[in-house]
Amino acid sequence: MLKPIVFYGPCQSKMLFHVEGKVVGPKHYWEFGKSGFWILFYKLEKLTILGGTYDAQGSDYWACRKSQSQCSQGTKSRNVVVKGIKSLNPQMFHLAIDHCHQVLLKKLYIEAPTRSPNTDGIHIMSSEGITIAGAVIKTGDDCIAIGPGTKNVHIRGVGSGVKISGVTYRNIHGTSASPIAVKFVCSASRPCTGLQLHNVRLTYHKAIASSVCTHAGGGVSGVVSPRSCFRK
Template sequence: MTLPWIEIKVVFLLGIALLSYRVEGARRGLVGADATVFDVTTYGAKPDGKTNNAMMFIRAWNAACQSTGPAKLVIPPGNFMAGEVFFHGPCKCSDPITVEVLGTVLGHTDLSEYTSGLWIGFNKIDGLVVTGTGTFNGQGEASWKFNDRTHKTLLPISLKFQFVQNALVEKINLVNSKGFHMTVTSCNNFKLEGLDITAPGNSPNTDGIHISRSDLVNVTNSVIGTGDDCISMGEGNSNIRVSGITCGPGHGISVGSLGHPLDKDVKGIRVTNCTLKGTTNGARIKTLEKSNQMKASNIIFEDITMTDVKNPIIIDQHYNSKNKQGSSKVKISDIHFRNIRGSSISDVAVSLDCSNANPCEGVELVDIDLTYSGTCSCSLSAACSNAKAIFTGKQSPVACA
């Protein structure tokens, strides 16, 4: 282990400690008894499951945001339907602001209600806690037939956090989003824990959590089962930690896809102590074949258990390509798969399909213990292309050249 790697690890751990310290401080400041409560029903919201409460939610937020002391916006028990909602900052109070969800928030089923590609957005807020035992139900089942990824008409995101820092999102439930369940974009010092995110396995583009252009994000102890990636980590990210996730159904836990125009480098992602069941992919890094030039480095998948996963370990630098004739310009290096165990329904359990123009470098596989659980009379194998990989410890399947 070289000195630069030690320095990177120390910086990463210090960053996570700082995140925990700041978020825990926010938690203590937000849920205190001295917080002024802003109940959405006081601003006209009706829990009848029919009234569009979007404006009532916004009015309650604006009042809480303008408060000079600790503030808590409360959505009480009941069924509150709402169309597009924007919770904008910055807020006046130096204390974090709390949103406590105790009831069920239902997404309006009329897609014309959504003009900005989102359902509920949090923007430019410093100090935020979203908590409670309530549910955000996007009612996406009425809209999934309109999904058209080819023409880039993706459906609204349920919860979008953008330019939010020093935040905690905990204990809430997200069900049947129209598009992604949650996105975290251009955020800093952001913690997500104890979430339950659910949608059918055939629901299109319903990623559980998508993270991009963010630093110091920690996702822990959550159950996610959707029709797409349980967690996807896109471009521009640094110091992202994912642990204690139960994933399935879905497309696994992914870094990417990377290589879109204007994409920024990715560095410092660690996925540990996760369980994947019946997913299409397991630990995945994906880049576009026709891509811009960028780097993805210092990525770790460690202590992962998989049951009946189709592609347990996969680097795919020809993502979304039919002919696989191009050469991705995304440089992948310093990648580690450690202590990956369980079963694969595919006979190719390890696939390192890298770019011929930018071969993967510094790929390490340590203690891989996978068995075949498919239906054919196959033997488990690994496939490597343009990958400079090192294999140590147990290797099942047998390491590829």
């Protein structure tokens, strides 16, 4: 059993954190104390995290919800590769990327019960240059959550749903290549919510363009053309 642990930087050379077996977290939530994480990598550069299964045994917390611990977290780190890991049953987020730059997440398997609360698969905050390349995500909350201050996120090969919410499109002017200038097509199971259009003006060959929305909701401000189709 592994209790909360921190790997502190900075370090001078490249680092490899390689797990070939299974790492198990404390069964009882109170064993985390006041820690907000289970495994934390802090201020590290040129770090590779490879392989292994991480089972945080979060069911005790889901029933009580007094702790807010995340499974694995990288904070203020650069040039990080996370490859081939399996994350199971976190108390909250499986993987949290906070104030990091140039992170590659590859060949991940992430799973928690459908009714496990706040168990985001990958939670990205105030980070830049994040690539997710190949992941199977089955969890109780957002599969991939992108928070404020995050830039340049590339996602491909994710075998799960991605929910889009809280995105603002601001000061966009120009000409559309098709009559439908604005198009939001989202899934019924994970609709787009909290979308905002501010001063968006698009035309089609100097004519009025149109907009199409499917399972998308939000609001508008300023001058918006074509007219918003958001559901209320």
